[in-house]
Amino acid sequence: MFNILLLLLTNVLSVWGHGFLFDPPARSTAWVVIPDFRSCCTYYDHMQMFCGGVDVQYGQNNGKCGICGEPYNQANKLFEKGGSMYKGTSVKTYNQGQQFSVKVNLTANHMGYFEFRLCNVDSTPNSDATQDCLDRRILKIANSDLTKYSITSAMGNSQIIVNLQLPVDVSCQHCVFQWKYTAGNSWGTDPVTGQQGLGLGTENETFMGCADITIVGGNVPASTSSSMVTSSTKAPQPTSTSRSNQGSVPEWSPDGVKYVAGDLVMYAGVKYRCILAHTSFPGAYPSPVTWAWWSAV
Structure with a gap:
């Protein structure tokens, strides 16, 4: 069994x-x-x-x-x-x-x-x-x-x-x-x-x-x-690596940021919420492709 x-x-x-x-x-x-x-x-x-x-x-x-x-x-x-x-x-x-x-x-x-x-x-x-x-x-x-x-x-x-x-x-x-x-x-x-x-x-x-x-x-x-x-083979780079609890919503970063569930980021003018903890890397930006990590707000 x-x-x-x-x-x-x-x-x-x-x-x-x-x-x-x-x-x-x-x-x-x-x-x-x-x-x-x-x-x-x-x-x-x-x-x-x-x-x-x-x-x-x-x-x-x-x-x-x-x-x-x-x-x-x-x-x-x-x-x-x-x-x-x-x-x-x-x-x-x-x-x-x-x-x-x-x-x-x-x-x-x-x-x-x-x-x-x-x-x-x-x-x-x-x-x-x-x-x-x-x-x-x-x-x-x-x-x-x-x-x-x-x-x-x-x-x-x-x-x-x-x-x-x-x-x-x-x-x-x-x-x-x-x-x-x-x-x-x-x-x-x-x-x-x-x-x-x-x-x-x-x-x-x-x-x-x-x-x-x-x-x-x-x-x-x-x-x-x-x-x-x-x-151009890299995703557009963000201008900030600050986290969502620092006031304004920061831009998503590809530079090894440890995101946790609930974190908010901006990417390409769209706000996203992290739904699964992970460490960021180039190419894994918020989008329909990375639905396991990010959800549009």
């Missing part, structure tokens, strides 16, 4: 589990940080790219998922090539073989682990990346041989920065970079040891995000002049 109750509880909690690839921005998230994407590709559910949920991913699709987190059996995938929100435009440029930082925003931490993959699609310009191609290039955590980055409860709900190593033998005009988050919040049984517990089974909630990037070969430096990598 305890196991059944715990399973039901974790399934309910999984509804609130949200996360997204922030830098480089996933196709479904690019509109949040890049103005050029807002007219075509605004997608408020970008924190819910979870393969349709556990029941769909494993009950209908044998564990498969679209490369960007959409259900594998969804006929018209918005963010894959041919979809209405696919642009195929590079959002970030890197140097061949360099170490680089990836930023992932979690609004609900369910532990588990991250993995990151890469697929060069230069030779197939009329096609998108495939999961088979991505699986052939699982990137290593910088200065290690590890490919899985563990998410602990101590990390909380925050922006998580992971340093990765790019392969020394890959350069591309168009590569697809994939983030995969295998959550540890589902009750299951380890198929090898038989041990039961959260995250031990083979059917765990999965989040994905895919970003289009460029990797410059040789000694050519990575350009930062692209329209996709400009100062």
Whole structure:
């Protein structure tokens, strides 16, 4: 009975589990940080790219998922090539073989682990990346041989920065970079040891995000002049970091402010009330996207 109750509880909690690839921005998230994407590709559910949920991913699709987190059996995938929100435009440029930082925003931490993959699609310009191609290039955590980055409860709900190593033998005009988050919040049984517990089974909630990037070969430096990598990739900066109990309502700040339930802020001329305690970071400004933290007053 305890196991059944715990399973039901974790399934309910999984509804609130949200996360997204922030830098480089996933196709479904690019509109949040890049103005050029807002007219075509605004997608408020970008924190819910979870393969349709556990029941769909494993009950209908044998564990498969679209490369960007959409259900594998969804006929018209918005963010894959041919979809209405696919642009195929590079959002970030890197140097061949360099170490680089990836930023992932979690609004609900369910532990588990991250993995990151890469697929060069230069030779197939009329096609998108495939999961088979991505699986052939699982990137290593910088200065290690590890490919899985563990998410602990101590990390909380925050922006998580992971340093990765790019392969020394890959350069591309168009590569697809994939983030995969295998959550540890589902009750299951380890198929090898038989041990039961959260995250031990083979059917765990999965989040994905895919970003289009460029990797410059040789000694050519990575350009930062692209329209996709400009100062406009950050949310407008506030002019004050004072809190709501100091008289007038302050502007929202991205600079690591610890907001608590009840705090009032202004953002883009709209007043918001904090409904869940959290620490702010760039890109997590009050809006319909961050409904779990902010509510318009």
